[in-house]
Amino acid sequence: MSEILVKIKRQDGPKSKSYWEEFKVPLKTNMNVISILMEIQKNPVNAKGQQTVPVVWDCNCLEEVCGACTMVINGVPRQACAALVKDLKQPIVLRPLTKFPVVRDLMVDRNVMFENLKKIQGWIPIDGTYDLGPGPRIAPARRDEAYPIATCMTCGCCMEACPNVNSRTTYIGPAAIAQAKLFNTHPTGAMNKEERLDAVAGDGGIVDCGNAQNCERVCPKLIPLVSIIAEMNRETVFRGFTRWLKGKPQKAAFDEPIG
Amino acid sequence: MSQTYHYLVRRLHSFAGIFPVGIFLLMHLFINSFALRGEAAYNRAVGFVNNIPGLVYLEILLIGVPIAFHALYGLWVTYVTKTSIFQYYYFRNWMFYLQRLTAVITLIFVVWHVWVLRIVRVFTGTEMTFLTVQAWLANPLYLTFYIIGLLAAVYHFSNGLWSFLVTWGITIGPESQRLTLYVCTVIFILLGIAGINSVYAFIR
CATH class of the missing domain: 1.10.1060.10 (Alpha-helical ferredoxin)
Structure with a gap:
């Protein structure tokens, strides 16, 4: 089974230092960035095989009308729900928005x-x-x-x-x-x-x-x-x-x- | 009120870039082009400018003060920008970045240019002639810097003109902004050629 490599910029809290963590997620059909994050939530083990805490993110409507899941995906700010894995270059790089204070991981305070x-x-x-x-x-x-x-x-x-x-x-x-x-x-x-x-x-x-x-x-x-x-x-x-x-x-x- | 003040200063900055600074650049390039007609024609044109009554006052009020304001406030405008050209490879984002890059190059060039060819003259009392410029441009280092400075200034003016029209709400829609982009590109090319051509007259 093929896997997707995901690099995520993480931050434990508003004042903590950020760090990068890589994940290998099994590829399923019709995946988007949200479903990648859900896979990590189900099995929070990083690419090195170490147990880690699940990645925190924000989402709501899952149909690109609420804006909650906005993050920087491969360098471009967009909604994670509308970012389909088949259209994304790998490794998929996820970062929180940089113009707003980070609450935790990919979640920001807008x-x-x-x-x-x-x-x-x-x-x-x-x-x-x-x-x-x-x-x-x-x-x-x-x-x-x-x-x-x-x-x-x-x-x-x-x-x-x-x-x-x-x-x-x-x-x-x-x-x-x-x-x-x-x-x-x-x-x-x-x-x-x-x-x-x-x-x-x-x-x-x-x-x-x-x-x-x-x-x-x-x-x-x-x-x-x-x-x-x-x-x-x-x-x-x-x-x-x-x-x-x-x-x-x-x-x-x-x-x-x-x- | 600080609010109105911020708006006014920023708009004055945009306005000063064209009136009088941009207009002065056009006049300057025009006077320079007299070099194409030979030494005597150039000296006559420079002589005409030097004999304008109240020249020093006009230079300070119409050129010096507006340029100083445009440049110093512009440095602040450049400082409060965070470059993102390698994240967003969009055409206008690059133009936006180049506008600030050429601003700094032009400022360094203009300060140097005004110092060597205008202010030093006041102390030494030397006349400004074709030969003065020729001797100056004979240095390949000066020549290179002059051409870089010239192109930076011309770019900054042409792209600034495009931006001015958006800033003042004249070109609003995408079609009008595209047309003025073409027009400003032509202005950039023509002014660049005209400027370099005048330089060539001194070194041929």
């Missing part, structure tokens, strides 16, 4: 992506004390523009491949910028357009993009991140100019204390 979504206000505020009624209709053209961005699963591939997302910057990355466009495209979301644009133009915002365009190349959802960032560049430039040229909106007179 909380920073959630924080970035909060920064750009990645939601539509409709909560209130009374029924606001139906929202405005969305033009089909806007919907077509928005749908691909809505497939983003916050997997972190774009951040992993971006040379400007690293420990020296606070760059929020392509995913968060794209989400700002998604919610600005929605007619109800557009009511908070300026706030999102100001966040995108803020610290660690869109200006940290250096046009390396790796994000679009590695995006598993084929989101046109390059065009989205370029369009947000235009929007923030216009926003910056109008904000400065027009000045802040004048408050109504009765807001001001008299005397």
Whole structure:
């Protein structure tokens, strides 16, 4: 029976030193990287024949829509569930994402992506004390523009491949910028357009993009991140100019204390 | 507000790369090309530039300060990048890396170039003529460094122009970005040929 050679970069805890461990896994038909990891879990013996602890990884949907099993597979960030063994060069090299803190082995903490979504206000505020009624209709053209961005699963591939997302910057990355466009495209979301644009133009915002365009190349959802960032560049430039040229909106007179 | 400041500075950096630094590079290469018409024509062109009223102030305000800002802030921009060209062999990733590599080469070249051919002149009082440049380029080491510096500067300008159009949200879609890639490649080739041709006029 043939075997697959797998090299895994392991780390016992957030502060532990990383090390490489090799495994030989029996080849079965239709295997993906997740099933390799499951084989190791069943029989945690490394290539040297030594007993070891099973490799820890994160996964959920197993159909490339949740992004949980994202790791660096043969040098490219992608989902382990969608990485089929028959398409991969051996030895298969697995590493945790490098732009996020490692929890253990292949499991990382991508909380920073959630924080970035909060920064750009990645939601539509409709909560209130009374029924606001139906929202405005969305033009089909806007919907077509928005749908691909809505497939983003916050997997972190774009951040992993971006040379400007690293420990020296606070760059929020392509995913968060794209989400700002998604919610600005929605007619109800557009009511908070300026706030999102100001966040995108803020610290660690869109200006940290250096046009390396790796994000679009590695995006598993084929989101046109390059065009989205370029369009947000235009929007923030216009926003910056109008904000400065027009000045802040004048408050109504009765807001001001008299005397 | 620090947020607006970061955005503004980074955008000014992009803007300064073309206006005035890029425009100055084009003018400089244009003046150099007078060497192709012979010694007298070159000396007349240089003489014209040297007789521009308020030249020193223009040099400092329109060239020196913007270049210094573009270069120093650009060094910071280069520092905060982590190279990944051997992990991601994508065309634009390589262009992105080369943009930063040529930035450093161009900076070293420009500092040296300005020191030997402009600032030292102020102290020694020598005139800038065809013969001065000819004697300088006769050194094969200087000549090699000059050609490397020239090509680095021209690449940095051409690719920077492409990048400028994306950064300011002018070329948004893939088609427009592809077209400007072709245009900027042609600009790189033409400026490279023009620059080397002018150098050749001094050493033939």
